[in-house]
Amino acid sequence: MRAIKGDLLVDANGVKKDPVLLVDEDKIVKVGSSSDVSIPSDAEVVDASGLFLMPGLIDCHVHFNGSVTGGLGNFRERFEARLVRSAVHETRALLDAGFTSVMDAGGLTGFHVRNAVNEGIVPGPRIVAAGRYMSVTGGHGDTHYLPLEWVKEGRPFGWGMDGRIADGVDECMRAVREQLREGVDFIKICTSGGGGSLRDPPQIPEYTYEEIKAMVHIAHSWGRKVMVHCYNPEAIRRSVTAGVDLVSHGNMADDASVKLMKEQGTIVVSTISVYHRMARRHAERGAQPASQPAARPRVSRMYDTLFDDIRRIHEGGVTLAAGTDTMGGGMPFGGNALEMELYVDGVGVEPLEAIRIGTLNGAKAMGMEDTLGTLEQGKLADIIAVAVNPLENIKGLQEKGNIKMVMKGGEVLKDELGK
Numbered sequence: 001m002r003a004i005k006g007d008l009l010v011d012a013n014g015v016k017k018d019p020v021l022l023v024d025e026d027k028i029v030k031v032g033s034s035s036d037v038s039i040p041s042d043a044e045v046v047d048a049s050g051l052f053l054m055p056g057l058i059d060c061h062v063h064f065n066g067s068v069t070g071g072l073g074n075f076r077e078r079f080e081a082r083l084v085r086s087a088v089h090e091t092r093a094l095l096d097a098g099f100t101s102v103m104d105a106g107g108l109t110g111f112h113v114r115n116a117v118n119e120g121i122v123p124g125p126r127i128v129a130a131g132r133y134m135s136v137t138g139g140h141g142d143t144h145y146l147p148l149e150w151v152k153e154g155r156p157f158g159w160g161m162d163g164r165i166a167d168g169v170d171e172c173m174r175a176v177r178e179q180l181r182e183g184v185d186f187i188k189i190c191t192s193g194g195g196g197s198l199r200d201p202p203q204i205p206e207y208t209y210e211e212i213k214a215m216v217h218i219a220h221s222w223g224r225k226v227m228v229h230c231y232n233p234e235a236i237r238r239s240v241t242a243g244v245d246l247v248s249h250g251n252m253a254d255d256a257s258v259k260l261m262k263e264q265g266t267i268v269v270s271t272i273s274v275y276h277r278m279a280r281r282h283a284e285r286g287a288q289p290a291s292q293p294a295a296r297p298r299v300s301r302m303y304d305t306l307f308d309d310i311r312r313i314h315e316g317g318v319t320l321a322a323g324t325d326t327m328g329g330g331m332p333f334g335g336n337a338l339e340m341e342l343y344v345d346g347v348g349v350e351p352l353e354a355i356r357i358g359t360l361n362g363a364k365a366m367g368m369e370d371t372l373g374t375l376e377q378g379k380l381a382d383i384i385a386v387a388v389n390p391l392e393n394i395k396g397l398q399e400k401g402n403i404k405m406v407m408k409g410g411e412v413l414k415d416e417l418g419k
């Protein structure tokens with residue numbers, strides 16, 4: 001038994017002063033204030049006094065990718081090298097930043113990294129991974145600058161986030177089954193074009209309703225959730241009516257799409273951070289993505305209205321979960337709490353709401369709200385101790401020096417208490 005003592009507990013349920021949490025094995029068995037929780041005499045005391053206790057942070061959209069620079073530069077190395085760097089560098093960076101759970105929203109390495117973490121080979125956050133994302137020929141998960149046969153063969157070419165091309169209901173169903181055979185935790189489908197796509201801008205709906213419905217049917221039969229990469233209203237309509245659970249990006253949603261997502265209980269995994277970082281990089285360097293010159297005006301147009309768009313989704317009553325689209329390079333692992341700052345400073349939500357979006361709502365997106373996301377009796381002990389009050393300084397969560405202790409499932413994976 002361990003007893004963790006802090007100054008203030010902050011989770012989606014609110015704040016508690018002088019908190020004490022009793023942790024037995026991997027679970028929280030009691031939460032209260034120091035005046036009403038008696039600490040068993042044999043309990044090991046974890047003294048986080050002066051610190052703020054929070055649930056482990058959750059990012060619902062990352063891509064383990066070896067933290068490579070992106071684009072053609074990735075071709076320099078083999079898949080195995082990227083896998084190793086993803087496992088040792090990116091998992092560590094996430095833990096240091098207080099992230100104890102992430103969803104890998106597509107790519108070749110994610111579920112291998114998950115296995116390495118689950119087998120105890122490397123310390124890392126809890127990972128659920130999508131494997132290759134489904135794409136129509138010429139769609140967002142196609143790699144347009146490679147010969148089509150190469151992409152179809154599905155070799156790991158070096159981009160690291162290679163999709164799985166599937167067209168037509170039969171091929172779509174087979175592709176989902178093949179992903180499940182590989183051991184993925186959820187299915188990711190690109191149902192529209194994308195901000196960074198070479199030839200298919202985000203306004204294009206890609207999969208048909210019938211194709212999406214068939215893929216959702218197989219995934220749900222296996223008890224797996226479906227996330228879509230999706231922007232425009234028509235693609236959102238097809239995806240949500242076909243039964244997908246999570247819409248990632250989603251920021252071009254119109255009022256009807258917002259209403260539909262609210263009615264269906266669809267969760268939107270926003271990715272404000274990736275646009276924020278790209279817009280800032282363009283402004284600083286005047287740089288264009290080397291292989292995607294068409295993407296730059298598209299990204300800045302999207303960024304111009306992004307905060308208003310996300311605010312409209314939030315005000316429409318749709319559940320939002322934090323996702324950053326962290327993929328290395330210009331989107332470094334470890335900077336993932338930026339999303340919560342942007343919710344406060346850009347979208348204009350209260351800090352406690354941003355914390356809910358970055359913790360409990362992430363747990364909901366993962367389907368694990370009964371075991372993760374808040375510091376409550378019976379939940380897994382994913383607990384972080386932070387040197388700044390997140391309600392007053394949400395930006396401070398991005399400074400890894402402020403994250404003094406990280407516990408995942410009762411196991412301490414970072415300990416800088418007293419430093």
Ligand SMILES: [Zn+2]
Pocket residue numbers: 061063105325
């Ligand atoms: Zn992504």
